Amino acid sequence: MFYPLRCIPIYKEKVWGGRNLAHILHKELPQGIAVGESWEICIHQEGRSIIGNGQFAGRTLEELVREYPEEMLGENHKIYGENFPLLIKFIDANDKLSVQVHPDDAYALVHEGSQGKAEMWYIVYAEKGAKVIWGLKKGVDRQTFEAALKKNALEEVLEEREVKTGDLLFIPGGVVHGIGKGIILAEIQQNSDITYRIYDWNRRGLDGKTREIHLRQALEVIKFCNFQDEVCQETITSGQGWTTKIYSFCPYFMVEAIEIEGTYLGHLHGERFEIVICVEGAMQLIYGEGKGEDFHRGETLFLPARLGDYGIKGKGKILKAYTERKST
Template sequence: MVTPYPLKFVPEFKERVWGARELERFGFDLPAGNIGEGWMIGEHPNGTTAVADGALAGVRLDELRERFGAEWLGARGISAKTGRFPLLIKLLDCSDDLSVQVHPNDDYERLGAGELGKTEMWYVLDAKPGAKIIYGLREGVDRETLAAAIDQGRILDCLHEVEAKPGDTFYIPAGTVHALGAGVLVAEIQQNSDTTYRLYDYNRPGLDGKPRELHIEDSLNVIAYDGAGASYGKTELPADNAWLPLAASPYFTVEKGRASGEWALSTSADSFQILIVCEGDGAIRWAGGEAPLRPGDCFLLPANLGDYKLTGGLTVLRSYVP
């Protein structure tokens, strides 16, 4: 019998045309190339992470799910549609602009077999001065207007742009046109999906030297032209050792907190919890031990972990399935 403990995973790093080496700041040993994504916790055909240490070192997340099920992941911790872990946790290094894109919802008829739609949220860990994020369409842009702008090579005229600052948060329901701009480093919490429809990619070559595929018809089909409920804003914390809600969706809840001294918390039988350390240093303590925490760390706390404490001085994101 394995006693539950906070699970840290070995990231899967993905080379992207818009990536670089910024994730090295978190102490990761990156493979060669322009690394844009670190898949920190996930179970997907395109990448499944394995436990880094402890009694379950080397066990993949899919194996952990099959072995422990709802006891460890919680009553709502397994996707009813796919049978997999329901979320995908990433760190993104956007050293260049990402494509202008949109994601479908779970009901889109052309969604790939075994795929979910993709509602997500970003928390900006760092941003260079003047960094921008494309976030939705400008007022009055409908399908016909957008299609014409694409044909005429002026899609950027239809997009709403926002300046990005460290600590900003962006909630991006399926159907929201969006793009991270050059110079931002973000934590991403999303549905467990790898489906992206590209509207525009700045006419640049991909890693293979060829233009990356665009998905104009699918994109026009899934965009929520009247709005999908997207929101963004600042995340100033009013007090230590208290949670500030950042995003609430049918798929995940995300909160931000600042631990100071000692913060007593607990898991519940409903869902696992994900902790992402944004800044500061400290530790997590539970009945069976203690582990250090530093920026970039991502932990999965089993639903049956029970009481735990965050100590030191650090800012964290907490995510779970509502």
């Protein structure tokens, strides 16, 4: 009954977006708008995934999770309460995004009535010389940061990093960040869309008005510390035809980057759900009695907890995301 679910992407128009999700990832975008985000897997007030394949086609992922919570999410589904834990996106930065920060859980619960937002970026495509903002320069404290804001010299305190295809970065709540021009990335994150803008390059939004800045909230949540050297534990495993890097970022999700040249085997017998994102090449996911679901770079599949044994065959690279939270 349960099979790999292919959700219909939800496209978001953004002032910094473009058409590269069509040109590079071959997505069928709506005409006439600059698309900045493709929400791949979501159960959120701003977007609810609709199933596009198989017997559940036309139903929402939210309906299936409510109707079959254990079969869809796993034996510990009750720990999520009413909140689906993850939100999966592709982002097209045709222009640079704002300098911004997200709150952590503690702040978001009190001030927004929501969970916070930790996120991971995987660089799917980057133009030569493309950069991201990833934290603050060493030694920058609140006083230094506010002084840079006042003299319109924020870039002096921002830590920039040049990126290339295959790079992977983690951004916990409280870390100042921004995506530069010429980048497509896959984003795995907590199921929250709270963003506090710090600086937006003096541009106007889609409505022609200056976009809102949230300096008070941003200053309350920014963590003035150096985090880059401590954010991730990496474990490498391999088998015949595949190599996996397992990244342990935070309590909210785990990510595996799996390079496949042959067949990778997975097993889902009720413990958890998984989300697989193809970031390179073309694959076929085999499940059940020899059934198959093709997917290629730029496509995402939700794998229910009761899917059973499966194999991913082909040549390329996938990201596999899941939660490791346990009931108490």
